[in-house]
Amino acid sequence: PAQILDGKKIAAEVRAEVKEEVSRLKAEGINPGLAVVLVGEDPASQVYVRNKHRACEEVGIYSEVHRLPAATSQAELLKLIDQLNKDPKIHGILVQLPLPDHIDEKKVIDAIALEKDVDGFSPANVGNLVIGDKCFYPCTPHGCMVLLEKAGIDPKGKKAVVVGRSNIVGKPVAMMLLARHATVTICHSRTRDLAAECRQADILIAAVGKPELITGDMIKEGAVVIDVGINRVGEKKLVGDVHFESAAQKAGWITPVPGGVGPMTIAMLLKNTVEAARR
Ligand code: NAD
Structure with missing residues (x-):
């Protein structure tokens, strides 16, 4: 079974780093x-x-x-x-x-x-991201990348499949994976055979907003699965875009929902704000 990529823990580490950087900045x-x-x-x-x-x-x-x-x-x-x-x-x-x-x-x-766009959503920032210039990484996709890094996964040469093509998650995360030399496929609602595409993935990023769309049979043995989805089912329960139990049987690493990408997003916002101040 998969190792858990603990976003809560990693986000706390990032916040601690940010806190130190804030102290350094204040001293200056x-x-x-x-x-x-x-x-x-x-x-x-x-x-x-x-x-x-x-x-x-x-x-x-x-x-x-x-x-x-x-x-x-x-x-x-x-x-x-x-x-x-x-x-x-x-x-x-x-x-x-x-x-x-x-x-x-x-x-x-x-x-x-542009120099204050810590969310990274402005057209100019997105343009810089695409051409590989200095920019702010949008928070949620940046959180996904830091999770990969902390798990010791280098995207270089690997097959990455991103499910979802939104401007806030799917597209930017695909660009970041590409910048890190992954071979990237972007899937979306018109993709013909989602399962077949997903089965190719060494790194699978799900950002769809459909509860448990991606099931264990769609996961390659040992893959890293990052689940961005946050879906409310019933009164209280939150589930991701990935069916956790079945996917965890196949994956090498997997993020839980909640406690995966969610806590990373705010941590990255803090990081970008400090970065903006540093610049
Ligand atoms: P969105 O609705 O803007 O985009 C969803 C994408 O999924 C679209 O590109 C669409 O083509 C694709 N899609 C829809 N149905 C599909 C299907 N059956 N097969 C393949 N692709 C399909 O969503 P978004 O804003 O990118 O958010 C996605 C999910 O991530 C949501 O659950 C959202 O709540 C969550 N989210 C979490 C965070 C966080 O902090 N963790 C941040 C942003 C979004």
Whole structure:
């Protein structure tokens, strides 16, 4: 059976590293700061924002949360972004998505100064990621890469299969694997034979949002399985995109859900914020 890639433990290690880096920066007179912008009252977003704020406090990063009413106009939001772009206390700006329908998400993300785009979603940052220039790694895909690294897995020459092609997970993680010299296949909802593609994978990354879509029979013996999916089934239970029990029989390494990629995402946000301050 597979070894567990313990995201909770690895995220704690990353946070401890960040905390030390924060102390070093403060000793040099730099106080890293993150601004989080939340528009509206989406309950999940509220939880995410609270967790991000708390995580900042824990490692000594200054953080401010801007809570705006759902009726906030796009112009008002852009004005706030502009202020934050110019604010020397702030090194990273994160706009919690999704935004209300009357606001053009793309316009808002694109308004964030490139050097403060710690979420890494702006077109310019994504462009830099693709051409291999200096950029911020988007947090969730970066978390996947750090998990691989901590498990001692070098993607070089390996066959990596990414299931999902979203802009926040699938596409960027595929680019990062490519940069690390993996041979990368990206699967999506129109892929003809998902099982056959997955069976080729030495490294399988699932970012679909379909509970337990990927089962043990689709996993190559000894593969590394990173499950990004977070799916709520029933009242309380959370499951990934991978059927854990059957997949763990075949995989060499596997991430649990919860406790895998989830905790890594915020840890990477902290890392990017410190990096932004360092720059
Ligand atoms: P998304 O809905 O934007 O994209 C899903 C992708 O899966 C699409 O590209 C689609 O083509 C593909 N897909 C859908 N059905 C498929 C099928 N049957 N076979 C193959 N591919 C299929 O989702 P997302 O934002 O990338 O998120 C994916 C999952 O990861 C969700 O469960 C989400 O909650 C989770 N997530 C977790 C974190 C974290 O911090 N751990 C962060 C972001 C997203």
